[in-house]
Amino acid sequence: MQLLYNIAAIIVVLLIIPVFAVRAIRERGFVERIRQSLGFVPEEELAKVAKKNCIWVHAASVGEVVAASPLIKEFRKEFPKSPILVSVVTTSGYEMANRIIKDADSIIYFPLDLPLLAAHMVRMITPRVFMPVETELWPNFLRACRTMNIPVMMVNGRISDKSVKRYHHLHSLLDDMIGTVTKFAMQSPIDAEYIIRLGANPNLVVVTGNTKFDQTYTDVSTKEKQRLIDEMGIQNNDGIFLAGSTHRGEEEPVLQAFKEVRKEKPNAKLVIAPRELLRVREVIAICHSAGFKTARRTELLEHPSEGHDIVILDTIGELGQVYSVGDVIYVGGSLIAHGGHNILEPAAHGKAIIVGFNMFNFKETHALFTKRSAVITVQNSAELTQEVVRLFSDDEERHRMESETLAICSENKGAARRSAILLHEMLEQVEERRLASGYIKSTNKVENFQTYFYHLIHSRKSHGLLVQMFIAVLYIFSLIYGGLVNLKLAGYKFGVFSRKKLGCYVISLGNITVGGTGKTPTAQLLAREIRNLGYRVVILNRGYRAKWRGEVGVVSDGKTLHMTAAEAGDEAYMLAKHLPDVPVLIGPERYQTGTYAIEHFGAEVAILDDGYQHWQLDRDMDIVLIDAVNVFGNGYMLPRGTLREPISHIDRADICLLTKVDQASETSRQYIHTVIEEENEHALVVESVHRPRGFIELADWHANIASEGIDVNQMKGKRVMAVSAIGNPASFEQTLANLGAVVVESLRFPDHHDYTEQEMLDAANLAVQMDAEAVVITEKDAVKVPILTRDTIVGKLGHMVPIYVVSVEVTFRDDADRILGCIHKDLKEKLGK
Structure with missing residues (x-):
């Protein structure tokens, strides 16, 4: 089929030469269009992008250029060091691109899709990624990308009824084109359905929305x-x-x-x-x-x-x-x-x-x-x-x-930002991006293996036979693990295993996936609200990665911090720092820590932080958190995936809380709601968003409980470098961008990484080189970062760049009265207050 296509392409070009001659006389700029389409691109345009790891965005005509405009703005923010090349097909598209796309380094005409010519252009430019806008699939060009292992991501993908019917006639040629695309970012569920019907792997298809909602070139005062x-x-x-x-x-x-x-x-x-x-x-x-x-x-x-x-x-x-x-x-x-x-x-x-x-x-x-x-x-x-x-x-x-x-x-705004994050995740998945950049290298071999392993189980690319066998073994273990989870839970349901009951009201807060859903700030919010209702509340945390060993550890009595971050573990320490008048305890057995809290602090309500799987303790209310951005992980159980329990186990939840919904697509939200309706008819479904509360200098953050810092609006327009070691770094980076900060670079470390002073000094030094005005980290990172004062930074580097901790709080999205009313009603009935 490829041979027939090439023969047809050459014949068509030969037949339309007379038409080209007429148009060259009648249309201004047509001669330059043909020159470049035949591979004669001006040297000054090539010099900016060729062999420089550029991002190549292809927008055929005016409509695609309009769609590409907001994308390129976001790509510039996400990849400040990567040149951006824009190619077009039509003269009107070329003029439009030069008028409205200011962030591109070079704008050229796309080469004719002839066998040798397309490969020559791909080799000459060697882009980091090729990104066709809407439905610009060219067989020879895509084949060249496949040969050179250049990833292809369709953006703002759109497939019409006619295209579905027309593409089906291409048979094996269509399979080659679709098979070359690494990721399909489609405008709508209908477009996603059509591209899957044409042969795309459903696991590679994501609905990001229409980037034309984000365009600003038409803004008129x-x-x-x-x-x-x-x-x-x-x-x-x-x-x-x-x-x-x-x-x-x-x-x-x-x-x-x-x-x-x-x-x-x-x-x-x-x-x-x-x-x-x-x-x-x-x-x-x-x-x-x-x-x-x-x-x-x-x-x-x-x-x-x-x-x-x-x-x-x-x-x-x-x-x-x-x-x-x-x-x-x-x-x-x-x-x-x-x-x-x-x-x-x-x-x-x-x-x-x-x-x-x-x-x-x-x-x-x-x-x-x-x-x-x-x-x-x-x-x-x-x-x-x-x-x-x-x-x-x-x-x-x-x-x-x-x-x-x-x-x-x-x-409906936000498609361009979602596409940029999707591209970031596709190209620079956590450790690959950080280690490949050469800026800061982790010497922790365990962490580096964890990062590699995480990418391996999430990757949807084809692997070699040995890797495929390894993943198959993981899948077998995940089936065994899933069976054991079901068996253990059945044992508790049918009384084979006994549950212990505390003498207070118990709320379990957790998730069915590993990491990144926002349990800690949600626990803070619930603890504050319940305390404000007049109840004595405590938080019981398991003390993940805590150096302290024992049955019951008091991180905070609500007045004073009694442990360091290293002793308590980062999650428990963060909870203690933000909750005056709320004791935070750690220990492997929540019944023991809960009993201690009742005896020593008069606890009336205990919140089990990350307690959804702590089945040995009876609870009055189960709240399960679902990340609306990273929906149900990769769909597999541990160790093949990131699910702690099968998705069907959300049927135990009294409340299903969707987190980070402001960063998720409408399609993702609707999908989660559909799954909840199928698996859990009785649960109250609530949505929440993560909102930055303030920026606190690192040294000040370590100083006391509930530091306030500077207002978030002061970061608007400032150039910052994001540094994180969390489960969902893209969400953190999008939060900064939503505040109006310009993220000039992002360094991503493995989750729960223990930073060294040198790593943070290297980050600060890189920030200076990139003309950033601040380094910004999360609170989860702050507990792992050595205290660096201004004097320390200046003394080591000879120049100053502040390191800020962004303090984040969770707020319920139009549902605060529903969830708090539900909790308050249950508390009154069971505690008689």
């Missing part, structure tokens, strides 16, 4: 909007009707609607933006035949004038901003069998939008806006006229639609 209106000579108007991306056969219905509007609003104006600039003369003739006076946008820029009825937009890449001047928008390509165009550009300006019934190329977006009555779909010319007239007459309905479109756009 009030002053800029007025400038556009003035330049187009339509200042004195009763309203502006705008028809964008119209095709042949659509201008007549638009003009008919405009005629009817003018009966009520004689000074109304119309702006038409033909999809193809070659049709401008044709569109002008149609407008004149309908009795209207027209003016071209380019002419008005040179010779301003007024008195025309219609402005013909004959510029490239300007429509996104010009949408801002319209009061009612018709998006073309939808009253004919083209499949419509993207409605997100006018939606970003909060416009009342009308489309035709042919929107099959944008099914998901159209369905989203239709469900919220934020777009009107018409079947024919008569309905278009009716709805345009109605919207110009009904201000209340028009304003409702405007508000709804803005709300939808706001709610």
Whole structure:
């Protein structure tokens, strides 16, 4: 099939040479396009990216360039040292990319997909990763990437109905293309379903959302909007009707609607933006035949004038901003069998939008806006006229639609950031990225093996036979482990093993996966809230990785810290630091630590931190935490995966708490809710977010309980380096980015890593080299970091960069009254208070 494709490609190129010759004469910039498409890329453009480990983003035309724009901004933040190359196919795409993409190091034309040419370009540039935007799959180019082991990640992936049918005819060629892609970041569940139907491994497919919701190049201030209106000579108007991306056969219905509007609003104006600039003369003739006076946008820029009825937009890449001047928008390509165009550009300006019934190329977006009555779909010319007239007459309905479109756009932002994090995880998975960078190397061989092992069990790439055999052995052990877990739990359920009961109310807080769900800050929140209700509350922690050995250890009596971080373990120490008036105890048997807490602190409520699997102690309430970002780990039980128990075991939970939902996609949240509904009908389902509370200098953080630090807003716009050794470092880095900090680099150590002073000094020194204004670590890291004062840093390095600890708190998302009310009601019934 590859041979047939190559023969066909060469024949097509030979046949269209005459067409190229004509276009070279008629179209400005077409000669340069052909030169570069044949591999003659300007040396100055190549020098910036070739052999420099660049990120290659391929966006075919204007639409893909718009989608790529926010992606490239996020890639620049995530990979500040990697050059970014953008390639396009069309002249309009090239002009658009140069106008709106400021973070790219180089912008070139994509090579023709001829066998030797594609391989030559891939070898010449040798990118770190190739990222086609939407559905830009080229067989020879992808084959070259596969040969050179260059990972491919599809971003903002979109597959139309037509594409599914068309691609199926490629047979083995399709299998090769799909098989080359390492990760599919798709716009919607429908697109994900389509790419899986075409043969993609479901484990490689992720729904990240549509990056066009994140675009900002169309942002227009009030002053800029007025400038556009003035330049187009339509200042004195009763309203502006705008028809964008119209095709042949659509201008007549638009003009008919405009005629009817003018009966009520004689000074109304119309702006038409033909999809193809070659049709401008044709569109002008149609407008004149309908009795209207027209003016071209380019002419008005040179010779301003007024008195025309219609402005013909004959510029490239300007429509996104010009949408801002319209009061009612018709998006073309939808009253004919083209499949419509993207409605997100006018939606970003909060416009009342009308489309035709042919929107099959944008099914998901159209369905989203239709469900919220934020777009009107018409079947024919008569309905278009009716709805345009109605919207110009009904201000209340028009304003409702405007508000709804803005709300939808706001709610669906974040796809670009999620894609950047996905890319980060794909390329620089924890230890590979840190060790490959050469900045800071861990000498702990155990940790390095743990990191390698973590990547091995999470990797979805093909491995050699020995590795596959090893993973198969792990899988067998996971089946054995899962069987033992089920057997042990059944023993407790049926009374084979006895449970002990404390003389106080017991809340178990835990998860069914290993690490990274946010148990510690959630335990802090619950302890504070229960204490504020008037109950004496204690926290019982197992003391993971604590150096202290014994039956009962008092980390804090609520007033004073009695242990160091090394003695207590990082989780228990963090809890103690943030909870005045709440004793924190550690010990392997929670019954013993709980009994001690009742006898010495009068405990009425005991919170078992990480206690969901501590079945030997009876509890009054079970709360299970589910990370909405890293949903159920990799789906396998230990040691093949990260599940402590089968997913079905959430049926024991009284409350299911989804954490970090602000960083998760809507699809992930819906999937978790669906799983909970299937496995646990009685549980209260609550969502929470992690919010930074303040930034505290490292030395101050170690000084006392409940340090406050500086306000989080003071980090906005500052260049920072993130250093972490936690279960989900990407979540921490996204938190900093969401605050407005510019993350110039991130160093990721294995979970629970014990830092040395030299490692932190190396990190501070690197931060200075990268012009960072601060190093930021998590509280979980802070307990493992030696105390470094300003004098220590300056004395060792000769310069100063502050090391801040970001203090994070959990807040319930619109559900605080539900979960706290549930706990309070149960406490009153069982404790009689």
